[in-house]
Amino acid sequence: KGMESAFTSFGLGLILSVVLVYLILVAQFKSFTDPFLIMLAVPPGIAGALLILTLTGTTMNIMSLMGIVMMVGIVVSNSILIVEFTHRLIEDGMPLREAVQTATRVRLRPILMTSLATVFGLIPMALKLGAGSEAYAPLARVIIGGLLASLVMTVFIVPAAFLIVYRRRAAATDKKPPGRHPKPAIPALAATAILCALLIWTPNGQAAEKNSTRPAVKIALALPENPELIGRLDLKTAETIALRRAPEIAAAYLKARAANELTKQARSNFFPQVSGIIALIGTGDDISKVFGADPLTGKDTRIGASGGLSNSTILSRESNGILFSQLITDFGRTGFLTSAAKLDALSEQQRAELVRQSVVLLVDQAFFHALEAEALLRVARETIASRQLIADRTGALVQAKLKTELDSSLARVSVEQARLLQLQADNKLQAAHAELSSALGYRELRHFTLIEGQLATWREQPLATMLATALENRPEVAATRLHRDASRKFAAAEQAARLPKVTLQGAFGNTPVGDAAGRETYAAAGFNVEVPLLAGGRLRSRSVEAGLRSEVEQKSLEAVEDHVSRDVTLAWLNVRAALKAIAVTQSLRSSARDAYELARARYETGVASIVEFSQAELGKTEAELQYVNATYEYQIQLAILAFQAGTITPAAPPPASAATRPR
16 A cells, blocks of 8 residues: 555656646746647657666666656756757747757757766666665666657657647738737636646645645746737837848848858868778679670789879779878968858858848838828828818808908818828828838738837937947948958968878778788878979969959958948938937927917908918928928938947847748
8 A cells, every 4th residue: 555655646746747847837938839849758758768667677666756757857958958949049030940950950969968978877777786776776777768768759859849830820820910919828827826736736635724834826927929910019129020020131140150161161171081982893804704704804904094193903892991081280271261261250240230230220210201101190180170170260251251252262272282281191101101011021011000119319429439439330341351351361371272281191991802812901091291393373373362352352341441431421410410400390390380370360360361371371380290300300310320330239039939931
């Protein structure tokens, strides 16, 4: 009975541990899907543990159950490494499939190190090599079997399930109309209640007393909202969506990764080069014998026109061998080539950052254009309401014989002009939303409820300071400078190509089949010194070409710096002008309002004509429009100045449900 009770307790403890781990992961990842994907590594681990118990003839006992509980914790941590890193790569804009592949490949090394270190450390205990290890052998065997099985299956099952789930979620998200929010599969309150019930559950199945002193456990569970499904849009959210969806960012990121691979290719010459060779060779006489013909010569085969100074004697044989080569020194050529590749990779990273900043600038401009269009539409509607009221009053006065038909006609003309202004403002708003939709990565026109937020202000800095900041921070300046340094390193490598190259070479193998003279096990090693003596001027010409190209890159850098200085200067002047325009238009608007109120009072008392009143009302409308234009033009010029100075800061995109761009 005691053994049965212990087995029951450990079994329930295992189930409880799995459920608690799942709920804790739900709170950590703020998702009900990711913990489920992570827990997929547990069933293969349990299957491996049971398999090794069967193969070794070990019984299921208390130590075995303890080993299963420990094994579950280890395999779950391995899955967390893959899922968490995959989300991080997707945040950086990497496509879904590539993010899954990259995360699995990168995290494979730490998973192998952790799992194999645990397995190797438990082997003596599993083999009962130490004194008193017999009691702990089942625990060690269960952990070893579970880890090995989970290690093999985790790197396949978890990434595949992640890809399937998030690819389907992306397809489902694409079909949902904007403005709808996905509902969580399980309410957060229910999940919290389940966790609390499990924490206060006792082994005999009874709940704790009402006056229990256990602290209450509260975990807030909420699924992250997808910004693309939110109808209300602020500037930061817009930037986040654009950074996640822009294909040019993904292309720049892939270019940077490709440049990193070039660095590895150049650096590979520092490491040993080993090749496996299988040679199956037959002479003309032996080939004739195979087909039942007479020998061609009956002598050893020697190739006369071999095209080189090599051994011309050919023996029929089948040989297996390994060729080894290790660079000793090439007097810096490989080092220069590796440095050039690293600098080029850094240059591509800067160009990727330039693309990110360009996308943010495009979104900012589109966002403020849309806000400006909305403000213009509001002014147009207010103008229509005001002019319609005047037209109605004028019509009533005409009927009372207090105004003429001319006054009524002019009032109706002003109303129609306001409606024309509204049509223009509405069309501008539609165009602005189309521009914003395109900047966010949508092919179709989408409408958003824009949240203006707090408008930016400018803390004026001297032009010289702005120029220095731009030359230091602008990504294209840094990219061109790095590319220039890379060209200089490449020029140095081309100069070193005329120096000797020393390598260690070796060969090892066996010839089991063939002529008796050639059947042997062979091994040889030696140093090879390659000295370029005459190459028809090719090496010198390559060196001169590389030097000239490095000078070209220097001039390109100077040109880029000149263009940046010009752009920063223009942006700085435009911001100052836009700031002054706000003050002027604000004063103009105030004066136009005063003139309008005065003309309105004069018109209502019959002192002024409808022409004078219409002129005042037109001046008020134009002042309102100019003020709106100046306000948002100032915000746009501020964004351009931040971009030109290299101080614009792209926001990091949130975890995407998929890397494919829904259309």
